[in-house]
Each structure stands twice: as C-alpha cells, then as structure tokens.
Amino acid sequence: MTEIDRDRARAVQPQALGHTEADGQGSGLQLNRREFLGAAGASVAAGSLVFGFATRAAGQGMPPEVNAWVVVQPDERVIIRIARSEMGQGTLTGLAQLVAEELDCDWARVSTEYPTPGQNLARQRVWGNFSTGGSRGIRESQDYVRKGGAAARMMLVQAAADEWKVPAAECSAAAGVITHGASNRRTTYGKVAAVAAKLSPPTDVKLKHPNDWKLAGKRLARLDTIDKTNGKQIYGADLQLPGMLNASIRACPVFGGKLKAFDAAKVASMPGVKKVVPVGDNAVAVVADTWWHAHKALLALPIEWDLGANANAQQAAFNAMLRAGLDAEQAVAGNSQGNAKEALAGAARRVEAIYAYPHQNHATMEPMNATAKWTRERCEVWTPTQNGEGALAATAEAAGLPPAQCEVYKIHLGGGFGRRGAVHDWVRQAVQIARQLPGTPVKLLWSREEDMTHGLYHPITQCKLSAGLDAQGKLQALHIRISGQSILAGIFPQNVRDGRDPVVFQGLNAGGTEAAFGYSVPNLLIDHAMRNPHVPPGFWRGVNLNQNTIYIECFIDEIAHATGKDPLALRRELMTAHPRHLAVLNAAAERAGWGKPASDVNGQKVFRGLAQTHGFGSYVAACAEVSVDMDGVLKVHRIVAATDCGHAVNPQQIEAQVEGSFVYGLSAMLYGECTVKDGAIEQKNFDSYPVMRLHEMPKVETIVMPSGGFWGGVGEPTIAVAAPAVLNAVFAATGKRIRELPLRHHSLKA
Amino acid sequence: MARLNVNGQVREHDAEPDTPLLWVLREQLGLTGTKYGCGVAQCGSCTVHIDGAPVRSCVLPVSAVQPSQTIITIEGLSPQGTNALQKAWVENDVPQCGYCQSGMLMAAAALLKNKPRPSDADIDAAMTNICRCGTYNRVRAAIKQAAGETESAGLDIVHVTRSAS
Numbered sequence: 001m002t003e004i005d006r007d008r009a010r011a012v013q014p015q016a017l018g019h020t021e022a023d024g025q026g027s028g029l030q031l032n033r034r035e036f037l038g039a040a041g042a043s044v045a046a047g048s049l050v051f052g053f054a055t056r057a058a059g060q061g062m063p064p065e066v067n068a069w070v071v072v073q074p075d076e077r078v079i080i081r082i083a084r085s086e087m088g089q090g091t092l093t094g095l096a097q098l099v100a101e102e103l104d105c106d107w108a109r110v111s112t113e114y115p116t117p118g119q120n121l122a123r124q125r126v127w128g129n130f131s132t133g134g135s136r137g138i139r140e141s142q143d144y145v146r147k148g149g150a151a152a153r154m155m156l157v158q159a160a161a162d163e164w165k166v167p168a169a170e171c172s173a174a175a176g177v178i179t180h181g182a183s184n185r186r187t188t189y190g191k192v193a194a195v196a197a198k199l200s201p202p203t204d205v206k207l208k209h210p211n212d213w214k215l216a217g218k219r220l221a222r223l224d225t226i227d228k229t230n231g232k233q234i235y236g237a238d239l240q241l242p243g244m245l246n247a248s249i250r251a252c253p254v255f256g257g258k259l260k261a262f263d264a265a266k267v268a269s270m271p272g273v274k275k276v277v278p279v280g281d282n283a284v285a286v287v288a289d290t291w292w293h294a295h296k297a298l299l300a301l302p303i304e305w306d307l308g309a310n311a312n313a314q315q316a317a318f319n320a321m322l323r324a325g326l327d328a329e330q331a332v333a334g335n336s337q338g339n340a341k342e343a344l345a346g347a348a349r350r351v352e353a354i355y356a357y358p359h360q361n362h363a364t365m366e367p368m369n370a371t372a373k374w375t376r377e378r379c380e381v382w383t384p385t386q387n388g389e390g391a392l393a394a395t396a397e398a399a400g401l402p403p404a405q406c407e408v409y410k411i412h413l414g415g416g417f418g419r420r421g422a423v424h425d426w427v428r429q430a431v432q433i434a435r436q437l438p439g440t441p442v443k444l445l446w447s448r449e450e451d452m453t454h455g456l457y458h459p460i461t462q463c464k465l466s467a468g469l470d471a472q473g474k475l476q477a478l479h480i481r482i483s484g485q486s487i488l489a490g491i492f493p494q495n496v497r498d499g500r501d502p503v504v505f506q507g508l509n510a511g512g513t514e515a516a517f518g519y520s521v522p523n524l525l526i527d528h529a530m531r532n533p534h535v536p537p538g539f540w541r542g543v544n545l546n547q548n549t550i551y552i553e554c555f556i557d558e559i560a561h562a563t564g565k566d567p568l569a570l571r572r573e574l575m576t577a578h579p580r581h582l583a584v585l586n587a588a589a590e591r592a593g594w595g596k597p598a599s600d601v602n603g604q605k606v607f608r609g610l611a612q613t614h615g616f617g618s619y620v621a622a623c624a625e626v627s628v629d630m631d632g633v634l635k636v637h638r639i640v641a642a643t644d645c646g647h648a649v650n651p652q653q654i655e656a657q658v659e660g661s662f663v664y665g666l667s668a669m670l671y672g673e674c675t676v677k678d679g680a681i682e683q684k685n686f687d688s689y690p691v692m693r694l695h696e697m698p699k700v701e702t703i704v705m706p707s708g709g710f711w712g713g714v715g716e717p718t719i720a721v722a723a724p725a726v727l728n729a730v731f732a733a734t735g736k737r738i739r740e741l742p743l744r745h746h747s748l749k750a
Numbered sequence: 751m752a753r754l755n756v757n758g759q760v761r762e763h764d765a766e767p768d769t770p771l772l773w774v775l776r777e778q779l780g781l782t783g784t785k786y787g788c789g790v791a792q793c794g795s796c797t798v799h800i801d802g803a804p805v806r807s808c809v810l811p812v813s814a815v816q817p818s819q820t821i822i823t824i825e826g827l828s829p830q831g832t833n834a835l836q837k838a839w840v841e842n843d844v845p846q847c848g849y850c851q852s853g854m855l856m857a858a859a860a861l862l863k864n865k866p867r868p869s870d871a872d873i874d875a876a877m878t879n880i881c882r883c884g885t886y887n888r889v890r891a892a893i894k895q896a897a898g899e900t901e902s903a904g905l906d907i908v909h910v911t912r913s914a915s
Contacts, residue, residue: 076913088847088883108913221843221909228848229839230831231783231824235849238782246777271766292765292773365787365795365849365882414785414849415882448788652843652907656888660846663884686792686880695874697886 064197066155068115068126069099069148072193076176078105080149082112083120083127084137085386086224087416088660089715090653091137093222095145097649098138101216102149102207105189106176112223117388118407130388133421133539135616135713138649142711147205152196154205159196160187210647210708219652224412236369236384236411241441244371245274247433248295249444250303251283251454254679255534257308258282267297276301277436279429287437291445310534310679318460318533318676319356325483325529326354326464332498332530334505338523340468343477347468351562353555355465356740357547359535360458360672361681361689366414367451368426372434373441374399379406379431384413386421394424398431417664418539422491423456452689453681456538457674459485461504463551465558468523473563475574477523480508480551486530487544490537504528506544507613507720508552513710515545515615518581519556519574535676541664542719545615550669553611553724554739557731567610567728568594580707584621584642585612587703592623592640601637604629609728611721618712619644622662624698624725628733632749636666636698636726641718643702646710655702657714662700665722667692673742690744753817756781757826760817767813771805772796774812775823783824783852787880794879797853797860798823804860804876824852827859835859838892842903846883853879858893867897 065071071079080099086092096112120127128144153173160178161168164185171180176189210217227233252258262284264276272293279285284303288294325331344350370383372395379399385391388410396403408427413420430444446454461484468477486501495501506515508526517526540546560570568589575582589595589610598606604627612621625638641658648654671690675682683689723741731737734748751762756779763778770789775781775798784807787795791806798807799822800815815821827833831840835858838844845851854877861868861876868876873890881889891903 088845090846106913108910219906219908221840221907224848225840225843225845226831228845228851229836229855230827231781231852233848234782235785237786238776240780240782290773290777292769292777363882365793365847365880366785367787413847415847417882445786448790652905655905656843656846656885659887660884663886664882667882685790686788687790691880691882692886693880694877694886694889697890700887 063193066152066193066196067148067201068123069145070103070152072156072189074190074193076106076188076190077109077111078103078176078189080110080112081115081127083115083130084141085130085132085388085410085413085416087132087384087386087413087420089137089657090222090650091132092224093220094138094649094653095141096223097216097218097220098142098146099149101213102146103153104173104175107215107220109176110223114388114410116407116409117392118403120389121392121403131390131421132386132416133418135715135717139617139711139713146207150205150207151201154202155196155199156189156192158199159192163187163192163195216649218650220650222653233412235366235414236371236382237366237414237445239371239382239411239443241371241373244441244443245287245289245437246291246294247285247287247442247444248291248298248447249279249283249285249429249450250298251450252305252307253453254305254307254310255536256310257679258306259284260304260306262304263302267301270297270300273297275437277433279432283429285429285433285444287433287442291443295447307679313534313676313679315675315677321533322356322460322462322483322531325531326462326481328483328529330529331481331527332500333525333527334502335508335510335517335524335526337510337521340477340479340523340525343523344466344468344479347477348471349469349473351467351469351559353465353558353737353739354462355551355554356462357460357550358673358675358741359460360540360668361452361455361674361683362417362419362538362540363452363686363689363691364413364415364417364419367446367448368420369443369445370427370430371441371443372430373439374431374434375439377405379434380409381407381427381430382409382411383427383430384411384420385424385427386413386416386418390421391424391427394427395431398428399435417541418543419456422539448686449684452684455674456491456536458540458546459487459537459544460533460535461485461547463547465551465555467555467559469563473565475521475559478521480526481529482527482548483529483531485532485537487537487539489530489532499530501528501530503544505548507548507615514617516578518578518612518614520577521574533676534679535681542716545613545717545720546665546668546723549611549613549720550724550727550741553613553721554727554737557609557728558737561731571610571612580619580644581612581614583707584619584644584705585610587642587705588621588623588640591701591703592625594623598625601627604635605733606637607729607732609725609730609732611724611728613717613720615717615720616713616715617646617710618714618717620717620721622718622721622725624729626726626729626733628730628748630750632747634730634743634748636696638699638701639725640701641703641721642705643714643718644705644707645712645714646706646708648704648706651704654704654714658702658718659700661716661718662722663692663697665719666696666726669723669726669741670743752812754812754815754821755817755819756821757823763812765812768811771798771807771810771812771815775807781823781825785849785852787850792880793850793853794857795850795853797856797879799856799860802860802863804857824856827855833859834896835862835892838896841907841909842888842892842895842905843907844885844888844892846885850879850881854881854889858889858896861893862897867899868893
C-alpha cells in the first residue's frame with residue numbers, strides 16, 4: 001500500500017484503529033494510520049515495542065459502514081463505534097451491548113472503535129456528544145445508539161429481502177444471520193453489508209422492549225479486560241511515536257502566578273536534553289529523548305516565578321471566609337418551600353450543626369499526559385480524555401489552527417473521575433510545547449507531584465443546617481445554608497446567572513428527575529452563599545452530591561438522635577412522598593438487617609449507619625456496618641448498597657461501579673484533603689495524600705433494583721452515600737459526630 | 751552498555767546508573783506494561799519481580815540490579831496469559847481502568863509464590879498497591895480463586911468465546 005493509498009483510506013474511513021476485543025488482539029489504541037504503520041515498523045526494527053493491533057488488513061480495502069455506529073466486515077466481524085470514553089467505568093461494553101442488542105448481531109464477533117472528534121466535526125456530529133462525565137455515557141446516548149443498531153439491522157435485513165425479492169417483514173435476524181422462513185433461505189450480515197450500506201436509512205425505527213433484551217441487561221464480560229492483565233493495553237503515558245521526544249513540565253506552584261525566568265544553560269548539557277521551553281505564561285518544560293532525562297533536568301532547572309496575587313493565600317483564611325458565608329445575608333435559594341426562617345424562629349426546639357468538606361485531588365492513577373505533533377498546516381494530539389471534542393477545541397486554540405486542521409486520537413484513560421473532561425489544560429500545554437518543535441511529536445507526561453499540585457479540585461464548602469421541631473418533635477422547618485465554592489464559576493462562568501450555580505444544589509433539588517431532595521419538609525430553605533478561593537475547582541467524581549449528601553444524611557441522623565427516633569423510622573416518616581428514594585433505602589436497610597443487632601466481629605460490637613440520595617438520574621442507598629476498637633481504630637466491615645438506575649445494562653459492571661464508588665467515597669471521607677499554604681497546594685504525592693487500600697475495603701453487597709421507565713447513571717451516585725453511611729455508623733459506635741472531613745483529623749478513641 | 755536479565759532475555763541498555771529501573775524498562779527496553787504512578791514507591795503500579803520478590807521499580811536505581819538477577823515484568827508473567835492469576839483476573843473482570851493492574855498482578859503473583867494459599871490477612875499485608883477505580887474486592891476474590899481457595903468468586907459473569915474471524 002502506498003502512502004497515497006493510505007491517505008485515501010484515511011479519507012474515507014475512520015482512522016480509529018483501536019479495536020478492543022475480548023480475544024486479546026485489540027489494543028484499545030487509536031493512532032493516525034500513517035503514524036501507526038510507522039510506529040509499528042520502527043518498533044519491530046528496534047525489537048522493542050510491538051503494538052498488538054487487531055488485524056484489519058489495510059490492503060484489502062475497508063468495508064463501508066452500514067451507518068455511523070456499525071461496520072460489518074465480510075468475515076462477519078462487527079465493529080461498533082463508541083463515542084464516549086472508556087476510563088474503567090465500563091461504558092464501552094455497555095454501549096456496545098445496547099447497539100448489538102438492537103443489531104441482533106453475534107456478540108462473539110463484536111469489537112469496538114472510537115471515531116475521532118475530527119470525524120465527528122466533519123460529519124455534522126453524527127456521533128453526538130463525546131463528553132463522558134456526569135455518569136451520562138449510557139443514560140444520555142442510549143436512545144440514539146440503540147436506534148443506530150436497530151437501523152443497521154433493518155438495512156441489513158432489507159438488503160437480504162431485496163436480493164430474495166421478498167418483503168423485509170417476512171425476514172428475521174438473529175446473531176448476524178438473516179432468515180426468510182417461508183423459503184428457507186439464509187444469509188449473513190457480512191454477505192449483505194456492502195449492499196445494505198447503500199440503502200437509505202429507515203425513518204421509522206422501533207426499539208425493543210427491555211423485557212425482550214438478550215444481550216443488554218446481561219452480566220456480560222467486559223470487552224477490554226485481557227489487555228489490562230498482560231501489559232498490552234497502551235495508555236497515553238505509554239505511547240511511542242517515531243522520532244518522539246518527551247517532556248516534563250512544571251507550572252507555577254501558586255495558581256495565578258507566572259513564569260518569570262529560567263536558566264536553560266544550567267541543564268542544557270544534561271543527558272538527553274534537547275530543549276527547555278516556556279509553556280504559556282505560567283510553566284516551563286524540559287524536552288529530552290526520554291521522560292526520565294526530561295524530568296531529571298527539570299528538577300535541576302533554576303526557575304524564577306512571579307507568584308502573583310495569591311502568594312500569601314492560606315487555608316485558614318479560606319475556612320474563615322466560608323464560615324462567614326454561613327451567616328451571610330446574601331444567598332441564592334435553590335429549593336424553597338413555605339417559610340423556613342419564620343418557622344425556625346417560632347420552633348419549639350432547634351437542632352443545628354455545621355459541616356465542612358475540603359478540597360480534594362482526583363488523583364487518577366495515570367497522571368495527565370498528551371502527545372502532540374504540530375506543523376504549520378496540521379496539529380495532532382493523542383491523549384486520554386473524557387471529552388474528545390473538548391480536547392480538539394483545546395488543541396485548535398493552542399495550535400493556532402482551525403479545528404478542521406487538527407485531530408485528536410483518544411486513548412483509554414488510566415482513570416478520569418472528572419479530571420480529564422471539562423478543562424484540557426494538559427492538552428494545551430502539550431500543543432504549546434510541540435509548537436516550539438515543529439514536526440516533532442512530543443509526549444508531555446506530568447509527574448505525580450505536578451498532578452497533585454495542579455489539579456481542578458473538588459470544591460470546598462461548608463454547610464450550616466438548622467432544623468425547627470414542634471413540641472412533638474416533628475420536623476417543621478429546615479434551613480440548609482451552603483457556603484463555598486462554585487465549580488461553574490471556576491470553569492464555565494457563563495453558566496452562572498445572577499450568582500446562581502445550579503450544580504451547587506445537587507441532591508437537594510425540589511423534585512424532578514435529577515438529584516432531587518428526598519424529604520418532605522413543610523418549611524424548607526436551601527441556599528448558597530458563593531465563596532470562591534483561588535484554588536481552581538473541577539468536576540470531581542460525584543461532584544457536589546458528595547458533600548451535600550454527607551450534610552443532609554448526617555444531619556437527619558442528628559435530628560433522629562435529638563428526638564429519640566430510629567434513623568430509619570425518621571427517614572421513612574419524611575420520605576413518604578418519595579417512593580423511589582425510599583425503596584432503595586428500605587432495600588439496603590432490610591438486606592443489612594436494620595433493627596436486628598449485628599453480629600460482633602473479632603469481639604468488637606458492630607454498628608450500622610444509613611444514607612440515601614438521588615443523583616445522576618439514579619436512586620441509591622447504603623447501610624454500613626462498622627466497629628471502633630478501644631484505640632479508636634475504625635473498621636468498616638460490610639456495606640449493603642442499593643441502586644435503582646431505571647434500566648440495568650450490565651449488572652456485573654454496575655456492581656463494579658458501586659464497589660469502586662465506596663473506594664472513592666471512603667478514600668475521600670477517611671483521608672482526602674488538599675490544603676493551601678502560601679497559595680500552593682501542600683500535598684504532593686500519595687504519602688501526603690493517602691487513599692484507601694485493599695486492607696481497608698469492606699465487603700460490599702450490591703442490590704441492583706432497576707424499576708424501569710427511566711435511565712440513571714451508575715458511575716457516581718453511590719460515592720455520595722459512602723461517607724454518610726459510615727459516619728452515621730461511627731456515631732452509633734462512638735457517640736462522636738464527625739462534621740469536618742477528613743476523618744483522619746479526629747480521634748475516635750473513647 | 752549495561753546488561754539486565756528481563757523476562758528470560760539478556761537485554762542491554764545505556765541508561766545512567768541512577769536511572770530508576772522503571773524508566774529503563776519503559777523507555778530503554780520498551781516494556782511499558784510496568785507503570786509510573788507516583789515515583790516514590792507509594793502506589794505499586796511499577797511492581798516487578800527481582801529474583802521472585804516484588805520490587806517497586808520506580809525508586810530502584812538500575813545500577814543496583816545485577817546482571818545475574820532475574821527481572822520479571824507483567825509482559826513476562828506468562829507469555830500466553832495462562833498464569834492462574836491472569837485467568838482469574840479475566841474471569842472476574844477485575845480491571846476497571848486497568849492502569850494499576852500490572853502492579854496488582856505482580857504483587858499478587860509474588861504473594862502466591864510465597865504463600866500458595868494466602869489468608870485474608872496475608873492478602874491484606876501483601877496487596878498494598880493503590881487502585882483509584884476501586885477494584886480491591888475483585889482483586890481479593892481473584893487471588894483466592896487463583897489460589898484454589900474458592901472455585902469461583904460467584905460473580906456469574908457471562909464469557910462468550912470470541913470467534914476467531
């Protein structure tokens with residue numbers, strides 16, 4: 001195949017070569033075709049890195065797609081296109097299940113590939129939204145991806161019917177085989193795909209009823225596991241391109257500070273160093289033959305910073321600023337019923353508490369990275385991203401080129417958690433570096449220290465909750481005042497209208513299908529006093545549902561304790577108008593054995609705590625069982641979790657997400673905290689930013705209880721119930737109410 | 751040129767002696783299955799075996815490894831993925847993002863070498879690697895299954911034999 005042929009192939013065919021197949025031949029990697037061939041050739045020659053690509057033989061010509069979602073090859077292999085990003089959450093397999101379900105193809109022959117953002121742009125966004133966050137991968141694209149599969153099936157069947165000169169309605173399809181029963185004729189998708197591709201797409205596409213699903217809803221194995229068990233999965237950090245150089249970067253430790261000067265001569269003669277370059281106005285990078293050489297030189301590089309206006313910012317001042325917001329006159333209401341302030345003033349009894357939640361880093365296991373190649377005509381970027389289109393926009397802007405002259409090749413993420421979606425700061429940097437070495441691919445990899453200190457942090461907030469009870473102890477009024485940081489103000493300020501950031505009220509909204517408050521209180525006021533420290537905030541897996549659920553679920557327990565009520569009984573009283581919230585709570589409590597004493601573990605008494613919430617479209621609840629020994633050591637033994645996500649596409653992967661959510665949520669609750677000293681983040685690595693490890697992991701029993709009629713996400717909501725369920729159990733065990741996180745700052749010793 | 755014995759082969763490299771073994775494996779020898787996660791021996795993503803023992807290669811200068819010592823990386827754990835741990839990992843869909851899993855598997859393989867039937871406490875003590883996706887319970891279940899302590903983790907995952915063509 002000549003270069004021209006290859007370019008022609010590229011022009012008509014997705015460049016996304018990244019097949020992911022359970023037979024282990026896929027690599028999940030996409031490369032520009034020409035680069036790939038070059039890379040593979042070079043690797044073979046070097047006898048080192050050999051990519052394990054699926055063999056879509058380049059010389060045979062590519063089969064045409066049936067539609068944007070489905071390619072059927074003559075050998076019956078089915079390639080399903082996935083627009084969202086796989087970062088561990090299983091969306092790749094789940095979306096493929098939904099397409100394959102409607103396509104009625106043979107699951108054993110299914111592989112997947114990512115279309116590129118550039119192709120999406122060129123084809124009027126035929127694949128829709130690439131953004132992979134907010135647990136939206138399946139719930140927001142399920143309708144059109146299923147229709148894509150169904151339309152492809154109809155076209156394939158029509159092609160067979162046309163050949164047989166029979167009505168399509170007389171034909172049926174199953175597992176990639178089309179049958180005309182009356183004449184006993186059979187053919188296969190692979191045989192008719194080329195003809196089907198030329199048919200007009202159907203306009204009336206009906207979807208199966210979930211009761212009739214054969215692939216969706218099943219506990220199918222993921223499509224991307226094998227390469228993750230043998231070292232073959234190529235992540236962005238692993239990428240090798242011919243002639244590629246490596247970069248390590250340091251940005252000003254104080255957010256908002258600038259790069260003043262650096263002394264490149266001091267490191268120019270260090271091994272492998274090629275160039276030292278400023279990056280934007282606030283960072284400097286060393287480019288070298290290997291990353292280790294680049295990083296070593298970076299550590300030795302004398303750098304002068306202009307630390308800017310935030311050089312003296314301190315954590316204590318943030319905390320005080322937020323504390324003042326708890327009683328500020330000015331606040332924006334997010335949910336209001338009756339007259340809470342009046343009812344509180346006249347209440348027979350009041351219960352009050354103040355909670356606080358810190359900044360936290362996402363700490364994806366794979367640090368931020370991108371490989372960029374820039375010329376005057378074109379800029380290409382290879383990167384793990386939760387939003388390929390966002391990465392393309394960042395690439396174009398940093399490259400100084402129109403988007404049509406740029407392309408982004410997505411790579412499976414080594415963790416995302418919201419860090420790799422809304423803001424592509426690392427992509428900009430990679431392009432800015434590559435612009436200073438035209439024609440040379442440069443891989444930028446952040447050190448862990450850079451990653452820890454230049455995140456987009458979980459917003460910091462505090463919360464004052466005031467409950468007004470009548471003489472009988474019934475909850476008559478509730479004021480929840482949130483003071484603190486707005487993610488939208490930091491990232492998308494254009495979406496903040498009249499000082500209102502609606503995302504702040506996650507889990508506390510008045511009704512609706514998204515993040516609705518689960519309690520009925522006659523006089524309710526939930527408001528927000530925005531207070532924004534200079535630390536950049538970001539969408540952090542679970543987002544504001546995390547701390548809001550801690551605030552309300554722990555406080556409900558406080559009310560139960562103050563009124564001598566059982567925490568479950570009180571919730572049931574307040575949740576009668578929210579049957580779906582209540583159903584998951586009841587399921588978790590009952591499975592855990594609420595109301596019956598828990599068995600001792602190793603001579604320690606075991607105590608339970610509850611929490612529930614609604615977020616990312618799903619209803620979730622947890623019942624945690626903990627013990628605290630004489631030295632105050634907390635052990636979480638078991639958590640029963642219930643999830644109503646409407647429809648369950650792959651229950652075993654939902655269970656994996658629920659289990660993982662406890663790791664993420666409990667890591668945050670136990671340890672997670674980033675603090676500011678002199679304007680910079682103090683925590684630099686996992687020694688100062690500890691996270692949960694295997695020995696701390698409780699048993700998790702997951703109840704997946706889809707009630708139908710809606711589609712909810714599963715990657716995030718359970719995180720929010722992890723901390724409050726455990727904190728409520730800690731209170732039951734110790735009488736200690738932990739209101740300021742993380743827990744590690746508190747002694748649980750009696 | 752210095753020499754290392756990696757996955758049964760003698761490999762040459764010209765890295766400076768203070769280069770961590772991790773970066774020699776990744777950047778000189780092209781073995782990128784071993785991951786960089788922290789650089790300070792906290793997370794275990796860089797775990798390899800040296801003479802059978804689990805070692806965090808991100809803090810080990812390559813000069814500290816003798817040519818006579820045997821290094822095994824994830825790529826060399828079993829050439830065809832037939833190691834019992836790898837099979838149990840696949841059967842139970844252990845990985846999520848997968849980035850930490852090379853290190854997890856190498857830590858688990860070293861554990862089973864020393865303790866073919868590890869207790870929960872043994873697993874707790876040996877498996878100190880960080881996973882942010884939260885695969886810990888499936889890691890534990892897969893180790894027990896690979897060790898033959900349980901027949902299956904009970905996840906009822908449906909595996910479809912992939913067609914060759």
